[in-house]
Amino acid sequence: MLFATKDMMISLTILWLVLVTPCSSAFWNTHNKIKTAVYYSPAIELGPGSVSNKFYYDIEFPRGHIALKVFTAEVVDEAGNPVPLHQTYLHHWVVVKYYESKSKLTTNTRYDLHRVLHVSDSFSNSHIMKRNSGICQGNILGQYYGLGSETRGTNTDIPDPFGIEIGNPAKVPEGYEEKWLLNVHAIDTRGVEDKLGCTECRCDLYNVTVNAYGIPLSPSYEGGLGCCYDQTQCRLKKGFQGPKRTLYLRYTAKWIDWDEYVVPVKIYILDVTDTLKISDTSSIDSSNHDCQIEYKVDPCNSESKKDIECVDVKRTRLPMQKGGYVVYGVAHQHSGGIGSTLYGQDGRVICTSIPNYGSGDEAGNESGYIVGMTTCYPKPGSVKIFDGEKLTMESNYSSTTRSRTGVMGLFYLLVAEQLPHEHRT
Ligand SMILES: *[C@@H]1O[C@H](CO)[C@@H](O)[C@H](O)[C@H]1NC(C)=O
Ligand SMILES: *[C@@H]1O[C@H](CO)[C@@H](O)[C@H](O)[C@H]1NC(C)=O
Numbered sequence: 001m002l003f004a005t006k007d008m009m010i011s012l013t014i015l016w017l018v019l020v021t022p023c024s025s026a027f028w029n030t031h032n033k034i035k036t037a038v039y040y041s042p043a044i045e046l047g048p049g050s051v052s053n054k055f056y057y058d059i060e061f062p063r064g065h066i067a068l069k070v071f072t073a074e075v076v077d078e079a080g081n082p083v084p085l086h087q088t089y090l091h092h093w094v095v096v097k098y099y100e101s102k103s104k105l106t107t108n109t110r111y112d113l114h115r116v117l118h119v120s121d122s123f124s125n126s127h128i129m130k131r132n133s134g135i136c137q138g139n140i141l142g143q144y145y146g147l148g149s150e151t152r153g154t155n156t157d158i159p160d161p162f163g164i165e166i167g168n169p170a171k172v173p174e175g176y177e178e179k180w181l182l183n184v185h186a187i188d189t190r191g192v193e194d195k196l197g198c199t200e201c202r203c204d205l206y207n208v209t210v211n212a213y214g215i216p217l218s219p220s221y222e223g224g225l226g227c228c229y230d231q232t233q234c235r236l237k238k239g240f241q242g243p244k245r246t247l248y249l250r251y252t253a254k255w256i257d258w259d260e261y262v263v264p265v266k267i268y269i270l271d272v273t274d275t276l277k278i279s280d281t282s283s284i285d286s287s288n289h290d291c292q293i294e295y296k297v298d299p300c301n302s303e304s305k306k307d308i309e310c311v312d313v314k315r316t317r318l319p320m321q322k323g324g325y326v327v328y329g330v331a332h333q334h335s336g337g338i339g340s341t342l343y344g345q346d347g348r349v350i351c352t353s354i355p356n357y358g359s360g361d362e363a364g365n366e367s368g369y370i371v372g373m374t375t376c377y378p379k380p381g382s383v384k385i386f387d388g389e390k391l392t393m394e395s396n397y398s399s400t401t402r403s404r405t406g407v408m409g410l411f412y413l414l415v416a417e418q419l420p421h422e423h424r425t
């Protein structure tokens with residue numbers, strides 16, 4: 001259940017400001033100004049060891065026909081101070097677009113989806129989820145934005161003259177409105193016995209044997225989102241007590257008004273667990289995708305690999321039905337990740353994204369956590385994916401004497417189907 005009503009949600013949006021700064025690009029007409037707004041999610045209540053994984057519907061979001069340029073976020077406390085990951089681990093947040101019927105009979109109905117990463121197509125008759133351009137099955141990984149612990153240190157800027165088009169009234173189905181859904185999954189690790197284990201959602205630490213729907217988990221399932229759902233509790237050190245806290249996801253959007261000079265980019269998210277079977281003869285059918293979102297890194301057999309650094313390499317080969325020019329790329333990994341690369345069919349590197357680990361204590365530099373991912377900004381036009389090209393995605397983790405559970409290997413790509421000079425003809 002969500003504890004926040006819509007009214008609370010609005011009143012808890014304690015800050016909303018729009019700054020207008022001139023746009024520096026000579027490409028654009030000078031009337032097009034970058035606008036910035038800072039918003040707060042509804043309150044997230046967390047006690048030591050507890051998990052919050054909630055879905056906030058109809059969140060504050062930029063409105064109008066615009067091009068999104070930047071989207072950043074961080075977890076803050078009631079005073080607005082950044083909260084470090086070793087206190088509250090930000091497992092993920094995602095922002096999803098949906099259309100809501102204006103003639104809704106269901107104003108106060110909440111569709112408790114539990115896991116937005118797994119939003120089903122049967123959202124309801126009054127809601128239509130509008131996923132990104134692909135490439136997982138159904139609505140899986142259909143978000144526009146979303147990151148995890150690396151949020152503070154990962155660049156999301158979209159270079160000029162590109163942008164993510166939203167709010168185009170011509171694209172909203174008749175009788176519907178465009179809305180946005182935010183899912184925040186946070187784990188309070190103050191006082192827990194095993195911080196890394198809690199962030200890896202190890203089932204034994206959560207004392208969980210059934211999933212969020214009450215269905216028994218397979219005994220071979222050691223950990224992952226199935227064991228750290230909303231309201232679960234990770235094991236604390238004996239006798240630890242700490243106060244409950246009220247936190248928020250503070251998110252910042254930057255955008256410009258849409259005009260004919262903005263070149264739209266499409267959003268793709270590739271998942272290294274996608275087991276799509278491709279043969280060279282069969283046509284590509286997107287329904288054959290099978291993104292699992294998470295996977296497990298097996299322990300390293302140190303006996304047999306004495307001198308070799310133990311690296312777990314996971315690969316998958318995925319066709320892109322439609323290609324284009326890569327404008328931006330970034331991978332998503334969890335602790336233990338050491339980098340991810342996307343290769344073209346001929347083996348050329350499309351993008352390599354490497355995690356940065358913190359080495360201190362303060363928010364944004366937490367030792368042992370991924371605090372940022374490097375990003376790719378190829379010179380527009382220089383990195384092209386061809387229609388139907390089969391890409392290879394590779395996600396590397398260091399492996400240790402114990403398994404890593406619930407790890408991820410995603411690649412988020414922004415692709416322009418035209419270049420600026422082509423776009424304006
Ligand atoms: C774990 O769960 C079982 C069954 O739900 C319960 O009996 C037991 O007390 C729990 N253990 C802890 C440490 O919470
Ligand atoms: C991942 O591992 C493979 C195989 O060892 C290696 O060729 C590749 O360079 C690694 N990539 C990254 C980003 O670490």
Ligand SMILES: *[C@@H]1O[C@H](CO)[C@@H](O)[C@H](O)[C@H]1NC(C)=O
Pocket residue numbers: 358359360361365
């Ligand atoms: C992180 O903290 C360490 C230890 O205090 C410090 O040496 C390092 O410069 C910090 N890094 C950043 C990016 O602030």
